[in-house]
Amino acid sequence: MEKILLVDDENDILEFVSYNLSKEGFQVITCNNGKEAIQLAQKENPDLIILDVMMPEMDGIETCHELRSIDKLKDTLIIFLSARGEDYSQVAGFDAGADDYIPKPIKPRLLVSRVKAILRRKGGKVEAEETHSGIRIDREKYLIFKDNKEFSLPKKEFELLALLFSKPGKVFTREIILDNVWGGDVVVGDRTIDVHIRKLREKLGDQYIKTIKGVGYKFEV
Amino acid sequence: MEKILLVDDENDILEFVSYNLSKEGFQVITCNNGKEAIQLAQKENPDLIILDVMMPEMDGIETCHELRSIDKLKDTLIIFLSARGEDYSQVAGFDAGADDYIPKPIKPRLLVSRVKAILRRKGGKVEAEETHSGIRIDREKYLIFKDNKEFSLPKKEFELLALLFSKPGKVFTREIILDNVWGGDVVVGDRTIDVHIRKLREKLGDQYIKTIKGVGYKFEV
DNA sequence: ATTACAATTTAATATTAAGTTAACATCCCA
DNA sequence: TGGGATGTTAACTTAATATTAAATTGTAAT
Numbered sequence: 001m002e003k004i005l006l007v008d009d010e011n012d013i014l015e016f017v018s019y020n021l022s023k024e025g026f027q028v029i030t031c032n033n034g035k036e037a038i039q040l041a042q043k044e045n046p047d048l049i050i051l052d053v054m055m056p057e058m059d060g061i062e063t064c065h066e067l068r069s070i071d072k073l074k075d076t077l078i079i080f081l082s083a084r085g086e087d088y089s090q091v092a093g094f095d096a097g098a099d100d101y102i103p104k105p106i107k108p109r110l111l112v113s114r115v116k117a118i119l120r121r122k123g124g125k126v127e128a129e130e131t132h133s134g135i136r137i138d139r140e141k142y143l144i145f146k147d148n149k150e151f152s153l154p155k156k157e158f159e160l161l162a163l164l165f166s167k168p169g170k171v172f173t174r175e176i177i178l179d180n181v182w183g184g185d186v187v188v189g190d191r192t193i194d195v196h197i198r199k200l201r202e203k204l205g206d207q208y209i210k211t212i213k214g215v216g217y218k219f220e221v
Numbered sequence: 222m223e224k225i226l227l228v229d230d231e232n233d234i235l236e237f238v239s240y241n242l243s244k245e246g247f248q249v250i251t252c253n254n255g256k257e258a259i260q261l262a263q264k265e266n267p268d269l270i271i272l273d274v275m276m277p278e279m280d281g282i283e284t285c286h287e288l289r290s291i292d293k294l295k296d297t298l299i300i301f302l303s304a305r306g307e308d309y310s311q312v313a314g315f316d317a318g319a320d321d322y323i324p325k326p327i328k329p330r331l332l333v334s335r336v337k338a339i340l341r342r343k344g345g346k347v348e349a350e351e352t353h354s355g356i357r358i359d360r361e362k363y364l365i366f367k368d369n370k371e372f373s374l375p376k377k378e379f380e381l382l383a384l385l386f387s388k389p390g391k392v393f394t395r396e397i398i399l400d401n402v403w404g405g406d407v408v409v410g411d412r413t414i415d416v417h418i419r420k421l422r423e424k425l426g427d428q429y430i431k432t433i434k435g436v437g438y439k440f441e442v
Numbered sequence: 443a444t445t446a447c448a449a450t451t452t453a454a455t456a457t458t459a460a461g462t463t464a465a466c467a468t469c470c471c472a
Numbered sequence: 473t474g475g476g477a478t479g480t481t482a483a484c485t486t487a488a489t490a491t492t493a494a495a496t497t498g499t500a501a502t
Contacts, residue, residue: 015295019320108320154449171363192451194489212363213459213488214376375460410463415478417461434470434477443502450497457490468479 002119005046006030007037007063008081009055013106017050017081020108021115034058038066041073048119050102053082068097077118081106103183110179117166132168132221133208137161146204153203156181160196164209164219173216193217223340226267227251228258228284229302230276234327238271238302241329241400242336255279259287262294269340271323274303285319298339302327328404353389354429354442358382367425374424377402381417385430385440394437414438 004026008014011032018028031040033055041049049067053060060080067073079100100118102111130136136145142158143150153161159181164172172180174193182188197217201209210220225247229235232253239249252261254276262270270288274281281301288294300321321339323332350357357366363379364371374382380402385393393401395414403409418438422430431441 012289019296156450167361169362171361188450189452191453191489191491194491195451198490198492211489212373212376215363218362377461409461412464412478412480413462416463416480418478419480432478445502446500448497448499450495452493452495454493455491458488460485460487462483462485464481464483466480469477471476472474 001025001027002047003027003029003044004115005037005041005044005049007032007034007050008052009033013052013081017106017111020111024112026115034063034066037063038070041067041076042070045072046076048077048079048115050079050081053080064097079114079118107179110183113180132165132219135165135204135208137165157196157199161200164217168219168221171212171216171218177216222246222248223268224248224250224265225336226258226262226265226270228255228271229273230254234273234302238327238332241332245333247336255284255287258284259291262288262297263291266293267297269298269300269336271300271302274301300335300339326404326406329400353386353440356386356425356429358386372424378417378421382421385438389440389442392433392437392439398437
């Protein structure tokens with residue numbers, strides 16, 4: 001069972017996030033500020049730390065820097081929580097050494113899927129970057145391999161393909177796709193997904209992505 | 222038997238939702254506004270509270286906040302009902318501490334499955350995909366397996382089969398079928414169900430779906 | 443800052459699968 | 473055996489997605 005350290009000054013959020021993660025079987029420990037976080041992290045050795053960007057005194061970015069400077073926490077995963085529309089924090093967060101970023105308002109599904117995805121990635125246990133139907137995705141290098149030929153994709157296309165690819169055969173609804181690829185509060189038109197699907201089909205061939213009318217899309221195995 | 226507190230100012234909805242949940246074996250108690258809800262919740266200790274977002278005086282969001290501030294209700298599950306297209310309420314609802322969200326117009330099938338899903342998560346139980354008469358339904362992949370051969374079905378046919386399949390041998394009346402597959406407020410002609418049944422029989426073979434004249438249809442075991 | 447180019451989104455229209463209806467046929471049980 | 477209930481079929485309608493181009497936004501280089 002993975003241990004997650006959750007840091008936020010607002011107890012509502014602490015509780016909400018904590019609830020949603022416990023529900024999925026994670027062990028969650030919490031605290032209210034950066035200082036405690038650093039102590040707790042050293043003591044508890046969590047697999048993942050979720051940091052709110054906006055906190056009084058020591059903010060998330062600073063806390064992240066501090067954490068990263070501690071040797072035993074060099075490889076611990078760090079995710080930021082950031083307020084609506086703060087694009088800045090995303091950038092600064094990654095600079096500070098964050099591994100991912102979750103926008104507020106927090107949607108439980110997005111939260112859980114990001115947390116799982118990131119633990120899966122680095123947890124080394126799964127995601128040995130498998131090949132399905134002759135296609136392989138390399139997240140590190142941000143490349144697609146098809147029949148041993150590599151090529152790159154724009155971010156949205158890459159993320160969309162990666163999502164469908166993460167569970168070949170599973171149907172992803174538009175809602176889920178939007179949550180995962182575009183993120184929490186982003187609102188884009190209905191046809192945007194279609195266009196990206198089209199581009200992927202153009203580049204990969206039609207046989208890989210299947211439409212389930214009225215339901216969603218899936219990566220065909 | 223799980224207890225559900227249902228809060229809505231419109232009696233039509235109260236009745237409709239209540240009917241659909243009772244039918245599934247839940248104990249449903251109802252009231253018309255936030256104030257009563259808070260009192261009832263404290264007295265009855267429900268497992269789940271379903272709140273309409275739009276209510277006079279105290280709306281769902283506010284009620285939710287109030288409920289969350291009561292200690293013994295901290296862990297009670299809360300689901301919002303929200304009017305068509307109000308994406309805002311989804312966001313605001315989660316901020317307020319909701320666990321899920323059901324869009325109006327309410328489709329009984331969606332309603333029941335969300336309610337079950339969320340109660341299941343809390344209870345920690347998981348359902349397995351069973352095989353009956355050589356047929357298995359995979360919701361995730363949106364596929365039917367017959368004698369280990371897979372094939373897909375259009376949405377309505379899939380949902381119709383899935384409904385009958387959910388309780389093999391049980392007779393489903395046309396009314397129930399309409400409620401579940403089409404949703405409460407949709408009105409379709411008399412022969413529409415027959416046509417879908419026919420298509421299913423065409424694809425699966427006649428032996429699986431049996432007509433009980435004057436009553437309804439069932440999946441034959 | 444300006445340009446140039448790539449990525450993304452929107453908007454408008456076309457296309458197609460899915461769903462519905464209508465008209466008629468057939469069944470079955472009082 | 474006659475009438476309500478269901479079956480069947482093809483035509484019709486609609487909803488969902490595909491497609492395209494144009495508009496917008498983002499990014500990197502000069």
